[in-house]
Amino acid sequence: MIQLQGKGVSKGVTSGPVYFFRRSDATVTKVENADPAAEKARLAEAQEKSIEQLNRLADKCREEAGEEAAVLFETHAMFVEDEDYVECIMDTMESEGCNAEFAVQTAGEQFAAMFAAMEDAYMRARAADIRDVTTRILNNLMGVIEGGIDSEVPVVLAADDLAPSETLQLDKSKILGFMTQGGSGNSHTAILARTMGIPAICGLGEQLQPAMEGSVAYVDGETGTVTLDPDEPTLAAFEAKRKKQQEMKLLMQTMKGQQDVTLDGREMMVYCNIGSPDDLSAVLNNDGRGIGLFRSEFLYLKASDFPTEDAQFEAYKAVAAGMKGKRVVIRTLDIGADKQVAYFDMKKEENPALGVRAIRICLNRPEIFRTQLRALYRASAFGKVAIMFPMITSVWEVRECKRFCAEVMAELDREGIAYNPKTEIGIMIETPASIFVADALAKEVDFFSVGTNDLTQYTLACDRQANDLGRFFDPHHPAVLRALKIATDAAHAAGIWIGICGELGADLSLLETFLAIGIDELSVSPSSVLPLRAAIRKSTARTCTLEKLDC
Ligand code: PEP
Ligand code: MG
Numbered sequence: 414m415i416q417l418q419g420k421g422v423s424k425g426v427t428s429g430p431v432y433f434f435r436r437s438d439a440t441v442t443k444v445e446n447a448d449p450a451a452e453k454a455r456l457a458e459a460q461e462k463s464i465e466q467l468n469r470l471a472d473k474c475r476e477e478a479g480e481e482a483a484v485l486f487e488t489h490a491m492f493v494e495d496e497d498y499v500e501c502i503m504d505t506m507e508s509e510g511c512n513a514e515f516a517v518q519t520a521g522e523q524f525a526a527m528f529a530a531m532e533d534a535y536m537r538a539r540a541a542d543i544r545d546v547t548t549r550i551l552n553n554l555m556g557v558i559e560g561g562i563d564s565e566v567p568v569v570l571a572a573d574d575l576a577p578s579e580t581l582q583l584d585k586s587k588i589l590g591f592m593t594q595g596g597s598g599n600s601h602t603a604i605l606a607r608t609m610g611i612p613a614i615c616g617l618g619e620q621l622q623p624a625m626e627g628s629v630a631y632v633d634g635e636t637g638t639v640t641l642d643p644d645e646p647t648l649a650a651f652e653a654k655r656k657k658q659q660e661m662k663l664l665m666q667t668m669k670g671q672q673d674v675t676l677d678g679r680e681m682m683v684y685c686n687i688g689s690p691d692d693l694s695a696v697l698n699n700d701g702r703g704i705g706l707f708r709s710e711f712l713y714l715k716a717s718d719f720p721t722e723d724a725q726f727e728a729y730k731a732v733a734a735g736m737k738g739k740r741v742v743i744r745t746l747d748i749g750a751d752k753q754v755a756y757f758d759m760k761k762e763e764n765p766a767l768g769v770r771a772i773r774i775c776l777n778r779p780e781i782f783r784t785q786l787r788a789l790y791r792a793s794a795f796g797k798v799a800i801m802f803p804m805i806t807s808v809w810e811v812r813e814c815k816r817f818c819a820e821v822m823a824e825l826d827r828e829g830i831a832y833n834p835k836t837e838i839g840i841m842i843e844t845p846a847s848i849f850v851a852d853a854l855a856k857e858v859d860f861f862s863v864g865t866n867d868l869t870q871y872t873l874a875c876d877r878q879a880n881d882l883g884r885f886f887d888p889h890h891p892a893v894l895r896a897l898k899i900a901t902d903a904a905h906a907a908g909i910w911i912g913i914c915g916e917l918g919a920d921l922s923l924l925e926t927f928l929a930i931g932i933d934e935l936s937v938s939p940s941s942v943l944p945l946r947a948a949i950r951k952s953t954a955r956t957c958t959l960e961k962l963d964c
């Protein structure tokens with residue numbers, strides 16, 4: 414029996430074969446004197462495979478994200494066979510006697526450079542499409558696996574670490590659990606695992622070895638233990654825990670349809686955090702009363718170029734309409750720090766968590782911000798959308814955001830496009846600055862939502878990504894809890910509601926403290942809704958105390 418100990422970051426037990434994530438880091442090398450006929454045949458096969466994949470993606474998009482996104486993939490499929498592009502590849506193979514990979518890469522670079530130099534902004538933006546298609550053909554030539562997993566059966570996915578963009582590309586139906594050498598509980602990859610309801614363990618370090626591939630891993634996302642080849646008592650204990658988990662799930666079903674009210678009648682709004690319209694079914698299955706945080710940047714992380722206004726509108730509309738009049742808080746894009754997107758072309762920063770991220774990008778690059786705001790306001794005609802701005806530190810930022818909102822609404826009026834002019838506007842409270850000026854900020858907006866992941870990071874000066882800060886990264890620290898109290902008092906003095914959408918919201922050991930502080934809403938991953946409801950219904954708000962705020 415082998416046991417590895419890491420940090421459990423998404424609860425639940427699961428078992429399955431270990432599979433190591435295949436990263437597409439294959440580099441193209443030039444092979445001289447290649448056999449032209451064989452290389453042409455390889456190219457034809459890779460083109461055929463690419464077209465098949467793109468058509469499949471187009472069909473999926475048509476069902477899930479609307480026509481415009483589908484057309485994009487169809488255009489990519491057509492480009493795979495574009496006469497000029499293919500002629501350029503063939504010419505290179507023939508004139509240089511080289512392998513297909515080198516010829517495809519050369520043609521891709523030439524065409525992308527040609528488009529990037531064009532006058533017209535639309536045509537310039539097509540350079541990204543060409544790079545995307547070229548990468549797809551190259552991946553198929555080199556046998557790189559799309560989505561990182563090539564397995565018929567679901568697996569326990571192992572990796573050194575996973576970037577949020579990599580996690581988003583994975584085929585969820587193939588994943589039973591995650592285990593990584595690095596990572597931290599507050600990284601967006603761990604947050605995604607919790608949203609998907611998949612057990613996950615991080616920080617396993619060197620104990621996790623590629624030689625383990627194929628062995629059956631027993632993963633306990635609560636204790637952070639991975640067991641290979643368990644002895645009988647360990648296996649029995651694991652199976653007992655799995656059974657208990659199933660029983661608990663069944664018991665929690667009885668919470669569906671129940672009120673989120675304490676024994677003495679205090680209501681807490683229990684909402685969900687999501688990252689894409691795909692998560693809507695989990696919200697509905699777990700009876701979430703609203704969506705307290707839709708991390709819209711995940712739409713950008715999944716894409717290979719800026720999502721258009723229409724593509725975003727379709728995604729927001731699907732969620733707004735699907736929630737049938739329940740509140741859907743959509744956060745404007747929060748790119749930066751660990752959420753990096755190549756096509757944003759951002760300068761490398763020494764301290765990205767303190768750099769040009771989130772609202773700072775939007776205020777510096779209004780064309781990106783306006784596109785998103787237009788999509789959000791258009792979606793507001795189809796449900797109860799609320800717009801939320803991340804990483805706020807100052808009143809002027811909020812006023813500038815509201816000015817953009819007013820401009821976008823005026824534009825939609827002129828164009829005769831429907832929207833809800835009463836769309837609520839809120840901000841995330843996740844910087845110490847926003848706590849200190851919470852009273853002034855509260856007068857500007859309709860609600861606050863506390864991002865405790867970043868608030869903890871910035872208040873305690875502890876990197877949320879680092880997995881070796883241990884006890885120093887402490888979201889229970891009185892400084893964090895007092896900050897919550899200050900923000901809550903400021904919100905209530907101004908007559909607005911306040912919620913928590915950071916991971917701390919699901920921490921049942923703090924529920925009484927949140928009730929005592931006066932928090933109005935907790936937004937958690939869908940799988941945490943029913944256990945949270947059960948805990949609220951057993952609490953008595955009147956007897957809750959603020960003692961955890963003491964040092
Ligand atoms: C937070 O910081 O707590 C939050 C909810 O936002 P994110 O985790 O996406 O930074
Ligand atoms: Mg945050």
